[in-house]
Amino acid sequence: RVLNAPAPDIRETFYVFGTLLEVETHGVAEPQARQAMARVGAHLRQMHRDWHAWNPGELESLNAAIAVGQSFEVDPGLAKLLQQGRELACRSNGLFDPAVGGMVEAWGFHADTPPTGDPPADAVVATLLAGHPKMTDLTIRGTTVRSSNPAVQLDLGAYAKGAALDLAEEDLSAEGITDAVLNAGGGVQVLGDHGSRPWRVAIRDPFEWGVVGAVSLRPGEALHTSGNYERYFDKGGIRFSHIIDPRTARPMQGVVSVSVLSNNGALSDAAATALCVAGEKDWPRIAAQMGVSAVLMIADDGSMVATPEMMARLEAVEGGFPAPI
Template sequence: MSLCQKASLLLILFLLVSCQRTLNRNEFLIAGTYLEIISPDPRSARIVYEEFLRLDKIFNKYDPDSEISRLNKNRSISDASDELIEVLELSAKIGDLTSFSFDITCAKLYDLWKDIIGKQAISFPHPASVSAAKNSCCKRCVDIDEKNNRISLDNKNTLIDLGGIAKGYMVDEAVERLKEEGITSALINAGGDIYCLGKNRGKLWSIGIKDPEDPGRFIKRLDLSDAAVATSGDYEQFFEYKGNRYSHLINPRTGYPADSGVVSVTVVGRSCAVADSLATAVCIDGMKGLSDTIFKKSYASSIFIVKIIKGEQRLFIIDSDSKVKRPLADSDE
């Protein structure tokens, strides 16, 4: 099985772009993430790949020498990069915006559930373990001194997990590097976190949102330019326990798997980091977690939610002007 075929099993978004000869299409696997670059400019792949390698040294929690690993281990660092500071500050903003259904300080809680995700669980974690891990979350315990590039964790039990935002941020930064080099047309796809730079030879880039019940078809086609799109969902990552199906997404407020009934959320906006984190938050909280501020401050331009209602799958399209609900079978392609 090729790299592209392997990755297609993981992607929630898929590209409606054929492999035309006039486009350069390159695929990489970096830090466990499938990275795809499509562009008429042959320089794009190298620029994006090198930027991902650079940022991986900051955000890769599995690398003991990365900045995030050193912060978690030592509780503080005095040589923090501007990039890490920016992501931590943005994470705090998204946390406030979502009433902290997006919370980067819950690494211990997320790790507690990680071992049983995607397989038959013998048992849930003990309630006392869940409570202890949940208590390690401390949304106001990340202290940032920008002037001295110093970051410290004020709670000795708190660990940081940037898995819901770092990948999107890396896409955003790679786009900036392309712009600096005068490249005006490219599509970057990092495991489903996508940015469409410019146009595809004069036409909009086309992205399809997968049908959670039938991944071979799409339920909505998005035609985009200079826009980010990210999807979060539980239909490809979940676990079963006592005959019930549970999401791999953990609600940091309850300490248990999300039960919003949402199976897929796709966010379109200007920033892939913001789209990435918002998609996760809305998947956890459902539509009740949507704030008008998301649209008023242009954090997102539109949000597509697939939810199960009385056994029927429905698509909700939400933006600053309207809230539309219709059966999946009637949705536009």
């Protein structure tokens, strides 16, 4: 047995939040890694059950209670997540707002299968808009949650993955893991620097097979990308994505993808969604308000813009490079 051989990276994959979630540990022996993975896996499955927007579970029960004006007792983990969601929603001027579940459902995105491809009738959209659901309608006292607005239907999809990866990182740390990479459909987060060989993450080019650049993640960083090419339907030459503009109750238009790098997964994830909604003109203001400074946006016309901080971090990969703002 070789005593000083580096421990191999150990990888496990979980299927949660409608995506494959991959965890890879570095620098620890297999038994410790497997034990940490078991803890992460159990926690992820619990989050998946509790936070699911349309399967039976805690969130669905809470939504049912909200719809009839009743208060509901939630798990402390969900209460904390909702508090975090409310703060992020305020900082985004409501462009990210997990209270818009009714709108997401009306556009057909509350299903495991792709949407039928028929936009809801204008009257339905008008009703959804008039309901004006928002996180500030919620009262969260300890673990008791109530909404003053029955139009609120919670959908945590825009920050749940980031929040889940944050908690998975905490689990790994508690198990003595100091080096790991966590990857879930459009979001990558790291603990440590892979033994001085930082994990390098590619940002996909939404128009072509290839990437627009790569970022070497520093310990504790989280990079999340949202866009109109993951879940959508096309009708009459228009792309309808699963990212809803709460100001119109319709899918956002004009943005193909936004990537956000920060030190917090929930923040990166929520901001990526909010900046898609904010659009080409307003996103720098919303980004500043949300406290994110490393952002890359790709618009419908193929233009790419990045903040100076993102520019400084982007490494060229076979061509394509964004213009500075």
